[in-house]
Amino acid sequence: MNDRVLITMLEDGIADVRLNRTDKMNALDPAMFAGIAEAIDKLKAMKGLRVVVLSGEGRAFCAGLDLSNFTGGGGGSGEKKPEKASPTSNLDGRSHGIANLAQYVAWGWRELNVPVIAAAHGVAFGGGFQILSGADIRFIHPETRCAIMEMKWGLVPDMAGYPLWRGNVRDDVLRELTYTNREFRGTEAQALGFATHVSENPLEDALALARVMAAKHPAAMQGAKRLFNAMQDATDAELLQMESDEQNKVMRTPNQMEAVMSEMQKRKPVFAE
Structure with missing residues (x-):
């Protein structure tokens, strides 16, 4: 994996994942696209993984597309289309399952089989x-400064935003923010439904929640x-049947009994992987 994304394994199967391009506020260049996709694939294959915490190093979570790497007219993934081959130059292809590469760096977190907790500061x-x-x-x-920025450059959001935002925020509010590319802050993001919690220490609180989930x-x-994904x-x-199917997979298994016993005995559970 390139150095654009850092993965540190903490105790209890928690992966501390950080975007790492601090001189550019973690802006997306080809190496960052590749690094995020590689990180997602690595996490998918990782045994013993229980929770992922995603954040950005330095002054920001992610400032969006790095315009110094992507210039020219038309295109996708946030701002402007590159003059040469890039992660945004072949939007029709489905190179990563149901998604192209530009979409996968956002959608891929949903495809992980464990919860992903994000911690944002600076800009998103x-x-x-x-x-x-x-x-x-x-x-x-x-x-935290937030914006659905694409309309500023005459484009539409095309990095999986539409399926990810569905159900999180009112339709008319989402339309207004997209049509105007208006900037809003973290407190408003939470009020609108984009964020779960407002925190003065988002990474610290995200890691604390990860330990609970782990x-x-x-x-x-x-x-x-x-x-939830379904x-x-x-x-x-279909959902009623899926509930029964998922319950049958876990009910009366040794790990499920360990969950019960650890709660009754007020101790940390020890699960078999």
């Missing part, structure tokens, strides 16, 4: 805001995420 613009939206739970500093039955947590498209009947 354009593509960076869409990456933030890919997390299951989002902590944001009250003064102490839960891993297979049950993964099943719950699969159910809620957007599944029918009521």
